[in-house]
Amino acid sequence: MNNVLKTSINNVYKLFAENSITPLDVTEASLSHIEHFSKYNAFITVSKNLVENQAIQSERRYKDSKPLSELDGIPIAVKDNFCTQNIATTCASKMLENFKPTYDATVVQKLKQSGAIIMGKTNLDQFAMGSGTVDSIYGPAKNVWGYKSDSDFHIVGGSSGGSALAVATGMCYGAIGSDTGGSTRNPASYCGIVGLKPTYGLVSRYGLIPLVNSMDVPGILSRTVDDCVSILNTVAGFDSKDSTSLTKPYRKIRLPDARKMTVKGLKVGIPQEYFNEHLSTEVYEAWNEIANLLENNGAVVKQISLPNTEHSIVCYSILNQCEVASNMARYNGIQFGFRANENESTEKLFATTRSLGFNEVVRNRILTGNYFLLTRNYDKYFNKALKVRRLIANDFHAAWEKVQILLTPTTLTTAPFYSDFCKKTNRDQCAVQDYCTQPANMAGVPAISIPVKLSKTGLPISIQLIGRNLSEPMLLAVAKYLENIVRFPHYVENL
Amino acid sequence: MNRIYNYVFIIKRSSSHIKNPNILKTLVPVKPYQSQVDPEKRPSKTKIDADTIALLERLSLVDCANRKGIETLEAAIEFADQIQQVDTTGVDPLITVLEDFPLRLREDEVDDGNCKNDALSNALVTEEDYFVAPPGNIPLETREDLLFEQETNRQ
Numbered sequence: 001m002n003n004v005l006k007t008s009i010n011n012v013y014k015l016f017a018e019n020s021i022t023p024l025d026v027t028e029a030s031l032s033h034i035e036h037f038s039k040y041n042a043f044i045t046v047s048k049n050l051v052e053n054q055a056i057q058s059e060r061r062y063k064d065s066k067p068l069s070e071l072d073g074i075p076i077a078v079k080d081n082f083c084t085q086n087i088a089t090t091c092a093s094k095m096l097e098n099f100k101p102t103y104d105a106t107v108v109q110k111l112k113q114s115g116a117i118i119m120g121k122t123n124l125d126q127f128a129m130g131s132g133t134v135d136s137i138y139g140p141a142k143n144v145w146g147y148k149s150d151s152d153f154h155i156v157g158g159s160s161g162g163s164a165l166a167v168a169t170g171m172c173y174g175a176i177g178s179d180t181g182g183s184t185r186n187p188a189s190y191c192g193i194v195g196l197k198p199t200y201g202l203v204s205r206y207g208l209i210p211l212v213n214s215m216d217v218p219g220i221l222s223r224t225v226d227d228c229v230s231i232l233n234t235v236a237g238f239d240s241k242d243s244t245s246l247t248k249p250y251r252k253i254r255l256p257d258a259r260k261m262t263v264k265g266l267k268v269g270i271p272q273e274y275f276n277e278h279l280s281t282e283v284y285e286a287w288n289e290i291a292n293l294l295e296n297n298g299a300v301v302k303q304i305s306l307p308n309t310e311h312s313i314v315c316y317s318i319l320n321q322c323e324v325a326s327n328m329a330r331y332n333g334i335q336f337g338f339r340a341n342e343n344e345s346t347e348k349l350f351a352t353t354r355s356l357g358f359n360e361v362v363r364n365r366i367l368t369g370n371y372f373l374l375t376r377n378y379d380k381y382f383n384k385a386l387k388v389r390r391l392i393a394n395d396f397h398a399a400w401e402k403v404q405i406l407l408t409p410t411t412l413t414t415a416p417f418y419s420d421f422c423k424k425t426n427r428d429q430c431a432v433q434d435y436c437t438q439p440a441n442m443a444g445v446p447a448i449s450i451p452v453k454l455s456k457t458g459l460p461i462s463i464q465l466i467g468r469n470l471s472e473p474m475l476l477a478v479a480k481y482l483e484n485i486v487r488f489p490h491y492v493e494n495l
Numbered sequence: 496m497n498r499i500y501n502y503v504f505i506i507k508r509s510s511s512h513i514k515n516p517n518i519l520k521t522l523v524p525v526k527p528y529q530s531q532v533d534p535e536k537r538p539s540k541t542k543i544d545a546d547t548i549a550l551l552e553r554l555s556l557v558d559c560a561n562r563k564g565i566e567t568l569e570a571a572i573e574f575a576d577q578i579q580q581v582d583t584t585g586v587d588p589l590i591t592v593l594e595d596f597p598l599r600l601r602e603d604e605v606d607d608g609n610c611k612n613d614a615l616s617n618a619l620v621t622e623e624d625y626f627v628a629p630p631g632n633i634p635l636e637t638r639e640d641l642l643f644e645q646e647t648n649r650q
Contacts, residue, residue, distance in 0.1 A: 102613035200592050214591050240601065244593055275524040284523065291522035301522050310530055314577045321571070325555065332556075334626050336617035345633035347556070354557045363557045364564065368571040370554045371547070381575055386588030388581050393589055427571060444592030 005029055005170040006492040009227045012173070013070045016062050023062065023073030027055035027117050030075040034119065034171045039150070040142045042165040044080045045088050046120040051075075054117045061115065070230050072115030077166045077175040080121035081128050082218070083207040084108050087118075091209055092136035093126045095331050095338045095357035105207020106242065107176055107218050107235045114234045119172050122162030126359050128178055128211045129324070131186055131433035132421050133161025135361055141165050143190060143415050144491055145459050154415035154459065157187035157433070160219060164191040167221045170492040174231045177219040180211045181316055181430065182410075182437025184219025185449040185464060190415035192451040192460030192491060194228050194479070196220045197437075199469050200444030201246040203232075204239035212323040213244075215441040223490055225450070225480040229253050232472065246470075253473050258484030261477060264298030269403030273309035276435050280413040286452055286461045287409050293485060294407070304402055306395040311388050312439040313431045318372055318385035324362070325369025331357060361426045393443040396468070405478060406466040408436050410449040414459035436464060446472050450479050451488040460488070532577045541572045545641040553635060562643040 004012060004026055015021045034046055058073035067073070078084060081091045083101035085108075090096045104112065111118060125135040132155045133141040141161040143154040145168075156165045160177025164187035167175050177184040179197040188195025196219060203218045210216055218235065222228040237250035270291060275284070295301045333339035333353030340352035355363065372381035399406065412435060421429065440447040447466040455461055463482075467475040543565055551568075552558050559565050611624060620627040640646070 099617055102610070102616060240599075243598060244591070246593075246596075247599065270523050272524045273528045275527045277527040279527065288519060288521060288523045292519045295520070295522060303522075303524060308581070310528065310532070311578065311581050314575060317571070318575050318578065334618065334628050335614075339619040343629045345635075346628045346631045347633060347635040349629050351552075351556045351558065351635055354555075355560070358557060360560070360564075363555075363560065364567045364571070366555045366557055367551050367559060367564070368568055370551050371568065371572065372575065374550070381578070383588055384578055384581075384583060386590060387583035387586040388578055390586050390589035391581070391583065393592065425567070425570075427567075427574065431574075 002029060002033065002170070002495060005033055006495065008224050009070065009074055009173050009230050012074060013067075013072075016067065016073050019062065023058035023117065024052070024055040026073065027051050027075060030119055030172055033169070034166075037144070037169050037171060040144055040147070040165055040169070041123055041139055042141055042162045042169070042171060043077070043120045044090055044092065044123050044138050044162070047087055047118060050087070051117050051119060058115050058117065068113065068115035069234060071111065071234055074116050074174070075119045075172040076111055076116045076231070077119050077122050077163055077172045078108055079124055079160050079163050079175070079177045081124060081178060081209045082108055082176060083209070084118065084121065087121060089121065089209070091127045092124050092138060093357065093359065093362070094137055097137070097338060099337050101207070103207065106204035106239045108207065110235050111176075116234070122160070122166055122175060124162060125159040127209070127328075127362055128159040128180065128183055129361050129365060130426055131158050131182065131430050132156075133158035133187065134418065134422060135359060135426065137359075140418060142418070144169055145192060145415065146457065153418050155190065155418050155421050157190035157411070157415060159183040160221065161187045163221050164188055164193060164195070167191070167223060168193050168491050170495065174220065174222040174227050176235070177221050178208055178211070179217050179219040179441065180215045181320070181434040181441055184221060185410050185437045185447060186433055188221055188449045189410035189451070189462035190460065192462070192488065194222050194225055194451075195449040196228050196232065196476075197440060197447045198232065198236065198472060199246070199446045201244050202250070202470065202472070203236050204242040204245050206239055206241040210327050212320050213327070214319075214323070223492070225476055225483050226255065229255055229476055253476060255477055255480050258480050261481045262298065263294055263478065263481060266294070266299040266405065266478070267403040268294050268299050268301045269304040269399055269406045270301060271306045271309065271399070271406055271408060272303050273306055274408040274436055276412055278412045278432055278435075279409060282455045283409045283411070283413060283461055287407070287463060290452060290463050290482065291407055293482070302403070304399055306399060306439070308388065308391040308395050309439055312392050312442055313434060315385045315388040315392065315442065316434065316438050317427065317430070318381050319389065321365045321369035322372050322382050323369070324365045325373060328358070328362065328366050333357070389442050392439055396439070396443040396445055400468045404467070405474065408464045408466065410436055410462040410464040412436065414455045414457070414461060440466050445469055446475055448475050448479050450483055452482070452486045454489060532580055536580060537573070538576050538579065541569060543569055543642075548641045549637050552638070556635075558638060562646050565642060
């Protein structure tokens with residue numbers, strides 16, 4: 001039974017259609033798999049009571065030969081910063097521990113309407129502020145790759161670490177994450193799966209609890225590029241409830257068989273600035289191998305310069321903290337979420353609720369953001385960062401005059417040990433972890449991380465492809481082409 | 496813009512695989528990128544005074560918790576100060592990547608609402624149809640020892 005959890009969405013759909021297996025079978029297998037892997041801490045909430053009913057309904061539709069879509073009956077997980085009707089949505093924080101949204105985020109609604117089974121809500125860094133899935137009130141998520149014991153393990157990356165882990169281990173076929181500075185691609189890289197950050201505005205943010213509104217996008221995590229396409233085709237498109245949603249009609253992507261594709265003549269750029277001093281030798285070599293692979297197959301590979309890349313991290317640290325200071329103002333204990341036991345005054349209730357409900361990272365970002373937004377600092381920090389953001393975005397616009405796609409590392413190293421990761425502060429970690437992923441968020445352009453090989457110690461190494469706005473069809477096609485050649489040994493293959 | 500969508504991938508069967516690493520060309524940069532930020536040119540480190548802490552805590556409605564909280568704030572400012580070295584002369588701020596798209600307008604018709612019970616369902620304290628808050632218009636008292644100097648002295 002477990003074997004069916006290892007295969008692709010398309011295969012399961014065929015098995016459903018020919019009735020050799022039912023959605024209820026797969027849902028139950030998924031539930032027991034989640035139970036089996038529970039010590040790795042991928043899920044915050046498993047919707048045990050709801051999924052069986054969903055599966056039975058899906059089964060009925062297949063019996064009538066009327067499945068809603070290719071995702072009908074497919075187990076999918078959702079990061080716990082997307083609102084889910086009547087299912088707790090915690091952001092891994094004390095502040096929202098008891099919060100049950102009364103509506104679904106648009107991506108969740110679209111998945112449900114396509115018949116997908118929402119297995120539950122996955123672990124993250126508190127309010128998605130982090131790059132390790134270590135700052136969660138439910139404890140850190142633990143990577144299955146290289147796991148030795150509960151005190152000796154590698155991080156899964158973050159902040160969508162629970163979603164990445166759920167997919168890598170076969171608990172579900174795909175998962176929704178969010179990506180503001182790399183939060184989908186970073187854990188995808190460390191867990192050896194595919195992670196897509198779509199073009200800003202292509203997938204609705206309605207119901208995604210905001211971190212940095214002008215950069216947040218829902219992300220997609222899956223084991224194969226085809227699975228990623230199936231999920232993207234379901235969740236993408238205009239949404240009137242999101243004012244930043246692109247109005248251009250979404251055309252479903254259909255990728256051909258990988259063996260029928262070619263990269264002949266494809267202009268690939270290697271941005272020099274992405275060779276960061278902290279880049280590990282093994283990731284560096286994998287980056288070069290993939291560049292060679294593309295060239296040997298007819299692509300035109302050349303080095304280019306994106307001169308403002310290094311400023312992306314500092315620019316992001318300012319914009320992030322400013323938007324956090326504003327976005328977190330809604331949490332006061334009155335309308336929803338945690339409320340401190342304090343009745344002396346409204347202000348005191350607000351202050352006590354927030355001091356107890358947020359962790360140190362969130363509180364520090366609010367204070368720092370408000371410092372940058374003070375009248376005397378506004379131009380010096382906030383406005384300055386917005387100008388630097390334009391320089392970074394302009395670098396990409398200039399690059400597309402020369403090349404069609406960029407090839408970079410996703411993360412500078414393989415997944416760090418939890419004990420090493422925790423030695424640095426949250427901000428220092430984000431500066432290292434987000435180096436290669438953050439610039440795409442500044443410009444809004446799409447990017448995808450795919451695993452390409454294992455390191456000497458058996459950990460996944462991934463590379464990133466970045467394209468211009470709305471170039472998902474090409475980006476995913478090149479990713480699929482590479483995936484077919486490198487034949488990455490997925491974790492589920494050894495189960 | 497549309498050029499890339501029409502990029503034709505379907506030509507013929509690919510036959511190549513990762514070649515022997517020994518014959519790889521070096522297509523990626525040979526040397527790591529050298530930062531253009533000069534640590535010598537950074538402004539002197541900002542020291543947060545008691546008035547600023549009081550102001551920030553009042554605006555943020557969270558407190559710094561301890562001496563370490565202030566140090567974290569000062570370190571965050573120091574890190575952010577690198578940005579002053581970037582030349583942004585004549586550059587306009589980029590507020591959103593959708594700056595070239597006009598915001599949509601919708602018909603002025605009611606399309607939502609009637610969700611009183613939903614809106615109240617997540618509040619911990621309600622009275623009939625109201626959210627309940629303690630008495631308002633009472634300013635937050637400023638903490639004593641805003642810079643945690645006593646805490647530092649104790650150590």
